[in-house]
Amino acid sequence: MDKKTVGLSDTFKGKTSPKIFTKNPIVGTKFTIAISSAKGGVGKSTFAMNLALALKSINHKVGILDADIYGPSLPKMMSINEKPKSEDGKSLIPIEQYGIQCISIGFLVDEETPMIWRGPMVTSAIKTFTQKVLWNDLDFIVVDMPPGTGDTQLTFAQEIKVDGVIIVSTPQEIALADVKRGIKMFDKLKVPILGLVDNMSFFESDDGKKHNIFGEGGVEKLATIYKKEFLGKIPIDIDLRVAADTGKPLVEKKPDHRISKIFIEIAKKIKGSFL
Amino acid sequence: MDKKTVGLSDTFKGKTSPKIFTKNPIVGTKFTIAISSAKGGVGKSTFAMNLALALKSINHKVGILDADIYGPSLPKMMSINEKPKSEDGKSLIPIEQYGIQCISIGFLVDEETPMIWRGPMVTSAIKTFTQKVLWNDLDFIVVDMPPGTGDTQLTFAQEIKVDGVIIVSTPQEIALADVKRGIKMFDKLKVPILGLVDNMSFFESDDGKKHNIFGEGGVEKLATIYKKEFLGKIPIDIDLRVAADTGKPLVEKKPDHRISKIFIEIAKKIKGSFL
Numbered sequence: 001m002d003k004k005t006v007g008l009s010d011t012f013k014g015k016t017s018p019k020i021f022t023k024n025p026i027v028g029t030k031f032t033i034a035i036s037s038a039k040g041g042v043g044k045s046t047f048a049m050n051l052a053l054a055l056k057s058i059n060h061k062v063g064i065l066d067a068d069i070y071g072p073s074l075p076k077m078m079s080i081n082e083k084p085k086s087e088d089g090k091s092l093i094p095i096e097q098y099g100i101q102c103i104s105i106g107f108l109v110d111e112e113t114p115m116i117w118r119g120p121m122v123t124s125a126i127k128t129f130t131q132k133v134l135w136n137d138l139d140f141i142v143v144d145m146p147p148g149t150g151d152t153q154l155t156f157a158q159e160i161k162v163d164g165v166i167i168v169s170t171p172q173e174i175a176l177a178d179v180k181r182g183i184k185m186f187d188k189l190k191v192p193i194l195g196l197v198d199n200m201s202f203f204e205s206d207d208g209k210k211h212n213i214f215g216e217g218g219v220e221k222l223a224t225i226y227k228k229e230f231l232g233k234i235p236i237d238i239d240l241r242v243a244a245d246t247g248k249p250l251v252e253k254k255p256d257h258r259i260s261k262i263f264i265e266i267a268k269k270i271k272g273s274f275l
Numbered sequence: 276m277d278k279k280t281v282g283l284s285d286t287f288k289g290k291t292s293p294k295i296f297t298k299n300p301i302v303g304t305k306f307t308i309a310i311s312s313a314k315g316g317v318g319k320s321t322f323a324m325n326l327a328l329a330l331k332s333i334n335h336k337v338g339i340l341d342a343d344i345y346g347p348s349l350p351k352m353m354s355i356n357e358k359p360k361s362e363d364g365k366s367l368i369p370i371e372q373y374g375i376q377c378i379s380i381g382f383l384v385d386e387e388t389p390m391i392w393r394g395p396m397v398t399s400a401i402k403t404f405t406q407k408v409l410w411n412d413l414d415f416i417v418v419d420m421p422p423g424t425g426d427t428q429l430t431f432a433q434e435i436k437v438d439g440v441i442i443v444s445t446p447q448e449i450a451l452a453d454v455k456r457g458i459k460m461f462d463k464l465k466v467p468i469l470g471l472v473d474n475m476s477f478f479e480s481d482d483g484k485k486h487n488i489f490g491e492g493g494v495e496k497l498a499t500i501y502k503k504e505f506l507g508k509i510p511i512d513i514d515l516r517v518a519a520d521t522g523k524p525l526v527e528k529k530p531d532h533r534i535s536k537i538f539i540e541i542a543k544k545i546k547g548s549f550l
Binding site for chain 2: 038039040041042045046070071073076077111112113114115116117118119120122123146147148149150151153154170172173174175177178180181182184185188189203205206207209211212213214215236238241244245246
């Protein structure tokens with residue numbers, strides 16, 4: 001029998017084409033900014049929290065929607081240990097911390113409980129967060145997206161008016177493959193990409209030497225190739241990691257830190273795109 | 276009206292309890308070892324590739340099943356650019372590279388195509404890889420799991436006889452929360468955990484100074500608390516990253532490298548658990 005090369009079956013291919021959906025803004029918010037990475041572990045959540053606080057520091061009302069159902073980081077990074085209240089048993093009041101309105105699946109279960117859920121359950125949780133949370137008069141809602149190009153990304157892209165996506169990546173080759181897929185996904189789903197951020201760009205040791213632990217320049221190069229804005233580089237910084245680990249993001253803890261200033265610059269660029 | 280604290284609804288809670296399924300081994304393989312991390316970006320794929328090659332170097336027949344549908348790393352890390360063949364149009368012949376039998380969704384689509392799929396499509400792809408690939412007489416099949424605790428993890432835990440899971444993490448606090456959830460998930464789904472690995476433990480600069488970029492000792496501490504074996508520490512190493520980025524994993528490229536030796540030690544421990 002002849003050996004044939006095998007691609008995706010037609011059934012699979014058919015399911016990758018987008019349909020047309022009605023996109024609504026999240027009630028109580030003006031602009032929805034999604035922070036995405038396709039690949040996990042690139043510092044996306046740390047970026048999202050610090051960007052939200054940077055937007056607050058330039059006088060905006062800001063919320064954070066933690067859309068990472070399998071790996072919520074918000075409760076720990078923002079030191080929130082309480083459950084959200086409800087006045088009618090249906091809607092949820094976001095929890096305010098450092099002046100930011102917050103919601104996360106981590107508020108509803110204890111830290112160690114895994115959400116062992118198939119896709120439709122994840123979609124249902126995302127719909128609760130976008131439709132049933134009483135966001136109060138926000139200029140920006142920053143959405144911390146999970147890694148991947150699956151249920152959560154599709155639900156946002158199809159049903160929510162996402163005003164812009166920021167794609168965060170580390171510069172190593174293997175991460176860039178995921179960034180390319182992320183760009184293609186958002187382009188395909190017609191969600192505008194505000195720009196790309198190169199995170200964990202390099203590590204500077206005490207002797208001032210820069211170590212390109214994860215490679216160099218890859219994200220900026222991709223931005224050029226795909227004609228997207230390059231929003232900036234954020235070096236590996238132990239203060240930034242420690243601040244996230246101890247529940248008070250660096251921009252809030254030390255607004256004058258050189259890394260905080262980078263976030264504030266990026267926040268100003270984002271503001272400039274909308275207001 | 277009284278404000279009430281809100282937890283998960285009973286409907287959601289009910290869906291988190293596991294059911295009983297028949298677990299079958301993957302045909303053509305003896306032992307299935309899953310490499311998991313709950314959190315993405317901790318070096319899980321690099322670990323999986325190098326562990327597979329380390330198991331080969333101690334004389335086992337090994338395969339790698341790349342179960343990360345949204346972010347396949349195998350094609351790039353193992354330099355594979357061809358499509359798998361099929362003799363009957365239904366089953367797939369894995370592609371052999373460096374003596375390892377490999378399969379990945381990345382073989383079926385080009386690098387930049389995002390898999391914009393909801394959960395059931397992912398499950399269907401995983402079933403193809405576990406049921407329709409003609410694995411040939413393998414001692415071990417190493418499964419590179421995606422981040423999270425969702426469809427792929429559930430499909431493996433419920434339908435495949437997974438002989439053991441290795442949980443890889445970086446040592447920072449925020450990653451450890453995901454590790455705890457991962458441990459709880461596999462315990463709940465009755466999949467044995469072989470042990471925990473501390474990856475990107477520290478970075479040593481030229482002056483010999485160790486930088487605990489991602490914190491210190493967290494994974495080993497968790498192993499003690501949850502009574503799991505601690506399989507070892509792997510430092511941040513630019514050679515390891517470059518080897519993965521350039522398509523020839525370090526254990527294959529430089530088997531005598533100090534990092535390769537760590538992988539071979541871990542491979543011997545894994546072998547010792549089964550053979």
